[in-house]
Amino acid sequence: MKKKSFTMLLTSLLALSTLLAGCGGNNNQASSETASSESTAKPVETEAAKEDVKEEPTQIKIMLPLNTTDTPPDTIKNEVEKLTNTKLTYQFFPADTYEEKLNSSFATGSLPQVTYLKNQTTFIQMKEAIKDGQFWEIGPLLSEFPNLSKLKPEILNNTKVDGKLYTLYIGRPLARQGIIYRKDWADKLGLAAPANVDELFEMAKAFTEQDPDGNGIKDTIGIVDRNELTYGAFKTVSSWFGTPNSWGEKDGKLAPEFTFDEYFDTMDFFKKVREGGYMNQDFAATSKTDAVNMFTSGKAGLYIGGSIQDIDTLNKDTIKLFPDAVLDTHSMVASPEGKYAQWMIPGYNNVVMFPKSAVKDEAELKKILAFFDQMMTPEVANLMYWGIEGTHYTVVDGKAKPADDKDLIEREVKGFKDSVIGEYETNGMYQSYNVLPGRIHAEELVLENVKVGVADPTVAMDSATYTEKGVEIQQIITDATYKYMYGQLDRAGFEKEVENWKSRGGDKIIEEYNALYKK
Amino acid sequence: MQPEPEIYKSSSVLKKRLWRNKLLYVMLIPGVLYFIIFKYLPMYGLIISFQDYKPYKGIMGSDWVGMKHFSRLFTEPDFLNILVNTLVLFGMNILIYFPIPIILALMLNELQGTFFKRTFQSLFYIPHFLSWVIVVSISFVMVTMDGGIINELLSYFGFKQINFLLDPGWFRPMYIIQVIWREAGWGTIIYLASIAAIDPGLYEASRMDGAGRIRQVWHITLPAIRGVIITLFILKIGSVLDLGFEHVYLLLNSMNREVAEIIDTYVYTAGLRQGQFSYSTAIGFFKSIVGLIMVMSVNKLSKKMGEEGVY
Numbered sequence: 001m002k003k004k005s006f007t008m009l010l011t012s013l014l015a016l017s018t019l020l021a022g023c024g025g026n027n028n029q030a031s032s033e034t035a036s037s038e039s040t041a042k043p044v045e046t047e048a049a050k051e052d053v054k055e056e057p058t059q060i061k062i063m064l065p066l067n068t069t070d071t072p073p074d075t076i077k078n079e080v081e082k083l084t085n086t087k088l089t090y091q092f093f094p095a096d097t098y099e100e101k102l103n104s105s106f107a108t109g110s111l112p113q114v115t116y117l118k119n120q121t122t123f124i125q126m127k128e129a130i131k132d133g134q135f136w137e138i139g140p141l142l143s144e145f146p147n148l149s150k151l152k153p154e155i156l157n158n159t160k161v162d163g164k165l166y167t168l169y170i171g172r173p174l175a176r177q178g179i180i181y182r183k184d185w186a187d188k189l190g191l192a193a194p195a196n197v198d199e200l201f202e203m204a205k206a207f208t209e210q211d212p213d214g215n216g217i218k219d220t221i222g223i224v225d226r227n228e229l230t231y232g233a234f235k236t237v238s239s240w241f242g243t244p245n246s247w248g249e250k251d252g253k254l255a256p257e258f259t260f261d262e263y264f265d266t267m268d269f270f271k272k273v274r275e276g277g278y279m280n281q282d283f284a285a286t287s288k289t290d291a292v293n294m295f296t297s298g299k300a301g302l303y304i305g306g307s308i309q310d311i312d313t314l315n316k317d318t319i320k321l322f323p324d325a326v327l328d329t330h331s332m333v334a335s336p337e338g339k340y341a342q343w344m345i346p347g348y349n350n351v352v353m354f355p356k357s358a359v360k361d362e363a364e365l366k367k368i369l370a371f372f373d374q375m376m377t378p379e380v381a382n383l384m385y386w387g388i389e390g391t392h393y394t395v396v397d398g399k400a401k402p403a404d405d406k407d408l409i410e411r412e413v414k415g416f417k418d419s420v421i422g423e424y425e426t427n428g429m430y431q432s433y434n435v436l437p438g439r440i441h442a443e444e445l446v447l448e449n450v451k452v453g454v455a456d457p458t459v460a461m462d463s464a465t466y467t468e469k470g471v472e473i474q475q476i477i478t479d480a481t482y483k484y485m486y487g488q489l490d491r492a493g494f495e496k497e498v499e500n501w502k503s504r505g506g507d508k509i510i511e512e513y514n515a516l517y518k519k
Numbered sequence: 520m521q522p523e524p525e526i527y528k529s530s531s532v533l534k535k536r537l538w539r540n541k542l543l544y545v546m547l548i549p550g551v552l553y554f555i556i557f558k559y560l561p562m563y564g565l566i567i568s569f570q571d572y573k574p575y576k577g578i579m580g581s582d583w584v585g586m587k588h589f590s591r592l593f594t595e596p597d598f599l600n601i602l603v604n605t606l607v608l609f610g611m612n613i614l615i616y617f618p619i620p621i622i623l624a625l626m627l628n629e630l631q632g633t634f635f636k637r638t639f640q641s642l643f644y645i646p647h648f649l650s651w652v653i654v655v656s657i658s659f660v661m662v663t664m665d666g667g668i669i670n671e672l673l674s675y676f677g678f679k680q681i682n683f684l685l686d687p688g689w690f691r692p693m694y695i696i697q698v699i700w701r702e703a704g705w706g707t708i709i710y711l712a713s714i715a716a717i718d719p720g721l722y723e724a725s726r727m728d729g730a731g732r733i734r735q736v737w738h739i740t741l742p743a744i745r746g747v748i749i750t751l752f753i754l755k756i757g758s759v760l761d762l763g764f765e766h767v768y769l770l771l772n773s774m775n776r777e778v779a780e781i782i783d784t785y786v787y788t789a790g791l792r793q794g795q796f797s798y799s800t801a802i803g804f805f806k807s808i809v810g811l812i813m814v815m816s817v818n819k820l821s822k823k824m825g826e827e828g829v830y
Contacts (some may be wrong), residue, residue: 014711023577025644094528099792100792103792103794103796106794107574107796108572108574109574109577116546125793125794128573129573129574131571179556210695219666221665231669264612280665281663281664281682282663282664282665282682282684282685284667284684284685284772284773284774285659285663285685285772285774286663290659296697298664299666431521469793469795471792471793472793472795475776475788478773479773479774479776481773482773482774483773483774486774500596
């Protein structure tokens with residue numbers, strides 16, 4: 001009996017909820033607009049706008065990755081809407097799981113009019129769909145927009161698919177990687193910034209063994225690294241050793257980086273550093289957050305990987321605990337043969353696309369492009385990148401100086417900052433006014449790096465096999481690389497894994513790239 | 520709750536009965552709709568495991584490829600490995616984890632005084648409310664070789680430090696310890712509830728006959744909750760290959776992949792992250808079939824042994 005009444009309760013509850021859902025049906029419009037977090041915005045405003053003589057604001061839905069923990073408030077959005085006569089609906093999704101969101105939205109045909117991807121890898125995955133005509137080609141329209149046509153042609157070229165342009169790019173300096181290190185420690189031990197890879201090793205060793213923080217306990221290490229080969233320390237150091245950027249020429253043919261001797265030199269380097277105890281032992285399982293924490297908590301002295309422009313954030317957290325700490329950046333580290341090299345990204349870190357499923361016709365596309373054209377004016381670019389003048393930044397010497405309240409900027413501006421198209425050369429926004437010597441140094445190094453920059457020759461190439469399973473089989477190499485560095489694989493063992501990679505599609509990728517390379 | 524085995528002589532009797540209970544049937548509708556919409560209609564999506572599904576072409580437009588994705592799965596060099604890993608973790612769940620809530624419940628039941636009982640019970644189940652991310656991070660901080668407390672203690676007492684996070688040999692113990700730590704207390708709740716429903720008279724009678732505590736547990740408590748144990752066991756088998764994707768994914772790294780990659784993590788990386796929808800659907804399909812077969816066989820087995828089973 002008891003059981004029965006419980007079931008009845010359940011069924012009646014269900015009945016009630018369907019009823020309620022039915023009543024809610026009228027509000028369809030409202031609820032679809034609310035779909036994106038908090039941007040219910042003001043229906044009042046739209047009505048007010050209607051009464052004005054002005055053209056009605058363009059409605060645009062935008063989906064983009066979020067690199068902070070919380071969705072930003074509408075402060076910046078409202079200002080942008082005013083400046084551009086638009087009604088924007090932002091759908092922020094956490095960057096960590098963005099691929100997932102992107103793929104599932106795509107699979108269900110629910111991508112919004114403006115879709116930001118996450119990085120190069122997600123872009124490659126979309127290529128097949130792009131070729132199939134799922135996204136608007138914007139190349140021919142670009143010349144109609146004075147600001148958009150300023151975008152750098154060489155970077156636009158890197159984002160073309162089959163020679164056609166479908167995307168706008170979010171510009172990034174080509175080579176921003178290097179070392180952020182504790183200069184106070186180095187000074188104390190009488191060390192200069194490492195001029196070559198041997199000195200880098202020596203510095204890691206000295207930071208571990210010579211008690212650089214002077215507390216009498218051997219509780220520091222040299223390098224802190226994380227579970228990421230590309231954006232961690234590995235790729236950066238490998239380029240210092242002379243390893244090509246992903247693909248390089250060998251006997252007149254393109255070959256993947258891990259078949260080069262320099263790749264092995266790099267693995268040997270990390271193996272030696274790890275065995276000596278000069279880096280964190282668990283780096284294959286260390287997250288970025290943990291790695292950064294080890295540096296800012298005074299446990300490690302060398303942070304390699306990621307952008308040297310991050311020194312501001314690292315510095316902010318380090319001096320909380322160690323007010324006397326001095327951080328500096330460095331990037332020119334010579335190979336054993338005395339050569340300099342830095343790997344480069346293709347000049348963008350993300351792109352934005354316009355799905356045909358959401359943008360009905362060319363007229364609508366043009367309206368949306370007009371919004372992006374306005375985004376590339378200094379006024380809008382500054383607003384989205386730096387925030388509101390006086391609140392989030394001030395202008396000093398014609399440059400933007402971020403306000404002291406870094407958390408406020410992080411909360412209100414960061415989400416939009418990562419969506420700004422182009423770079424300061426093209427959209428005319430302020431450059432950053434830096435106070436921190438290490439950051440000023442970093443800006444110089446970013447320019448220096450490009451002079452010895454090594455590009456990935458396959459960036460604009462298309463390999464069907466790579467698109468299909470390149471990322472999947474790359475895992476074999478990643479795992480093997482870590483195992484080699486941990487001494488669980490020797491050279492022969494590693495090469496066997498490379499054979500494995502080849503047999504599972506790698507051979508085809510090599511073939512396809514080389515077919516294009518000869519052209 | 521099973522339909523009574525009545526034979527209706529004519530449809531008019533049936534109609535009458537339907538009419539008499541019309542309200543009940545109306546109330547049934549939302550439940551049925553729920554299952555149709557959320558459980559059965561999505562099965563339509565399984566079709567894509569027989570296609571080269573392209574999102575922009577849709578299910579109607581994508582090309583049929585027959586069993587291609589299934590044969591790819593079964594010929595994938597890692598497949599056997601992944602299946603073995605999944606089954607090993609599942610076996611550990613059944614053999615090591617499953618009895619623990621029962622033992623805990625029996626122990627808690629023997630505690631005198633409701634205050635202690637309640638306090639301990641709460642302490643045991645609180646970890647259930649921490650997310651896996653937090654559980655894994657806590658253990659990371661404790662066992663890392665870079666200053667983790669456990670390794671510090673090991674070296675303080677002169678032992679060799681252990682690489683818990685990267686050593687493939689430590690992955691499974693870490694996994695099951697975390698499962699027990701987080702879930703065991705939560706699992707006791709149902710058992711405690713069913714123990715509470717036992718007639719105290721039985722205990723009194725047995726005490727009169729001179730039964731000690733252990734005897735009471737063996738002859739009264741355990742038989743009384745046997746049905747619950749079996750039901751939970753069958754349900755557990757049903758989720759045979761669901762081992763907590765998030766948990767394993769967080770523990771997974773390049774060094775322990777050979778023992779840590781399971782079907783769920785593989786589906787995630789191959790499917791959602793790399794956009795191979797058809798392939799990952801095929802894997803998920805395979806997983807569900809295995810689960811279904813196992814539930815049906817265990818259910819049959821339990822009925823043969825004279826228990827009720829779950830259906």
